[in-house]
Amino acid sequence: MKKNLLIVDDDFDTRFILKKVLENEGYGVSLAQNEIETFEALAQTPINLILLDLKLGSTSGFEICKKIKNNINFSGIPIVSITVSQLEEDMIKAIEYGFVDLIGKPFNNKILTTKIASIIRFKEEEEQLRKSRKELIRLNRYTSIQKDLLSQEAEFSRDLNQFLDAESKKEFIRERFPGFLGARLFTIFSIDENKREFKLFISNHEELPHNLVVPVDSESIMYEVLRSKKYLFLQDFNETRYKKNRREKYLTDYVCCVPLISGHRTIGVLNVNDPDSSDIDRFDFEGRIIRTAGHLAVSLHNTILYEKVRDLSMRDSMTGLFNFRHFLDALRHEMERAQQNEEHLSCIMLDIDNFKAVNDNYGHQAGDLVLKELARSVSISVRSSDIPARYGGDEFVIVLPKTDKSLALRLAQRLMRLFSGKSIRIPDGNKSIKVTLSVGIAEFPGDTGDMDELMKMADEALYRAKSTGKNKIVDYSQD
Structure with a gap:
């Protein structure tokens, strides 16, 4: 990618010679001879390095350098002094004001171009290092967050599996699930394949009856998930082909529908609505739902088996009534x-x-x-x-x-x-x-x-x- 340089000098010959030399090296060159033209050029073109004369008529190159360094948009651009001055105090002052190097007039073309290339390369490496350090910090933070999330999921799964009976498990899920998932509403349905109907296992929708039964409908999202055994995450449910039975209770059109699969058997469906935040990390949120659905499926399957065994132990074998x-x-x-x-x-x-x-x-x-x-x-x-x-x-x-x-x-x-x-x-x-x-x-x-x-x-x-x-x-x- 072509690098752009800005030459700030009030001497026409100097500007002309520098422009010709640097363009021959493949640089893009902008010219300025005072403070106003300097900032106009900076605003128009992304500049990689500035060559700034210390003496600009009535204007001091030191003051222009100071203003550039105080401008948040341009403060990172390296500035090289070009000057006829050989005074020690000017050299020290240039360093104090933020110049990265000083090149004396008249200048040697080879030394000039070598220094410019070296300074730009160093700046790019410094910027890359800064980005790498920033990315490393982000990755460390992300890894720490993921570690915490996985720890929370392991704790949730462990606590969930403490309960075998359905009622205790329902109470635990109702209390812990919304905060754990980071969503406002959820439903868990079991599937009765013989009767072709979904039965509500647990939900935090206050208006839903606890014994709700929903016929298997080929136009519903739950049927699609049951049929395909694949999860669906929809950003705008109202724009989809699925049958709409939604009410005003939902704050967003975001819908997650995930099959609960234990072994090779689909035992139910998990629905999640209204994530807590609109700017939530979808990848993390949906990944957590998928992993949680896996824990839920195994746990609910164990509960179904437990309830069957317990029910058999409570029943009279001939009549089916309680013993x-x-x-x-x-x-x-x-x-x-x-x-x-x-x-x-x-x-x-x-x-x-x-x-x-x-x-x-x-x-x-x-x-x-x-x-x-x-x-x-x-x-x-x-x-x-x-x-x-x-x-x-x-x-x-x-x-x-x-x-x-x-x-x-x-x-x-x-x-x-x-x-x-x-x-x-x-x-x-x-x-x-x-x-x-x-x-x-x-x-x-x-x-x-x-x-x-x-x-x-x-x-x-x-x-x-x-x-x-x-x-x-x-x-x-x-x-």
């Missing part, structure tokens, strides 16, 4: 909560009438079908907050939190209508049989404040129902 051990734990927990919050809680016990006769007359396979049909009817009748369980044999129990006796009675009546007298097809000769239920109800705190007493009272009410004709509902406190 007796889980029922006792759940009843104890709900009783404590009801006592603390001064709430009602009801307990329903039910038993299939003449179940022994079903087994004796039609076989145990038919009896199993009847038990499964009752379990299905119970599952249909109860609410999501209720706890239905197989108590043992043909006896079942339901805990109804926040439920007084009148509401428990209505639920029991609904179950009776659904099951009692229903024709159940059995494998023996394509026959159908009809069975009925007996039901007993007890309530906390109306009947008792003790858990064991509550179960005994519900069982006693059930016994009275069976001993007084069966196929009926008996409230413990009724005469």
Whole structure:
């Protein structure tokens, strides 16, 4: 690249000779003979070196040098003095004012051009060294930041994996995720491939229901990520082809959608919206999301497996309802909560009438079908907050939190209508049989404040129902 020099001298012959010599060496040359022309030339052309005479008529070259050095735009340009003066005090003063060298008049062309080339080369090397030092400082700072980020990610992953159960993990993610990622909003969906739907696992969108289910839509961004198993980072979501279900809650159009892949299986999708800062380093931000999605996928997969195993351990293998051990734990927990919050809680016990006769007359396979049909009817009748369980044999129990006796009675009546007298097809000769239920109800705190007493009272009410004709509902406190 051509280097540009500025010659500042009020002598025409000197300017002419210097210009010719330096242009022959391949330099671009600008000329000035006073302070005004000097700064005009500096403003017009990038200058690599200035040759400045110390005597410019009424103007001192020292003063021009001082003004150049005080100007932030030109202070880095090396200045060489050209002068006839051989006075020691002028030489010292030139050094003090910032001249990098002094060349006496008349000058030797070879010495002049060699010095100029050397000074420019030294300046370039100095500038390159300065840039390298600045880049090294930047890289050191960047490396330190990346080290801190990776340390934070390792800490987040370690803390995340402390929790196996879904509820504890959700609470941890809800509390730590936004600040950790550096974004305002996020959602994590699991995928049910059999039902072709996304189920909300956790989100900090206040308006989203916790049980939100989103059908797999071929026009949605989540479907595209699920299909391709590749992440998408969109700077302007509203300009894309994906189906728009966005509301005014978003502050930006920036969207991150990342598949959660554990092994070879896609188990869900992570969505991130509204980075904390518009000037955020996208490379770092998106890299963190991708790495975090990897940690999340493995952790959530472990939670899914844990929940499946735990659910199996809490379930009765035949009916799919909760087993007796889980029922006792759940009843104890709900009783404590009801006592603390001064709430009602009801307990329903039910038993299939003449179940022994079903087994004796039609076989145990038919009896199993009847038990499964009752379990299905119970599952249909109860609410999501209720706890239905197989108590043992043909006896079942339901805990109804926040439920007084009148509401428990209505639920029991609904179950009776659904099951009692229903024709159940059995494998023996394509026959159908009809069975009925007996039901007993007890309530906390109306009947008792003790858990064991509550179960005994519900069982006693059930016994009275069976001993007084069966196929009926008996409230413990009724005469």
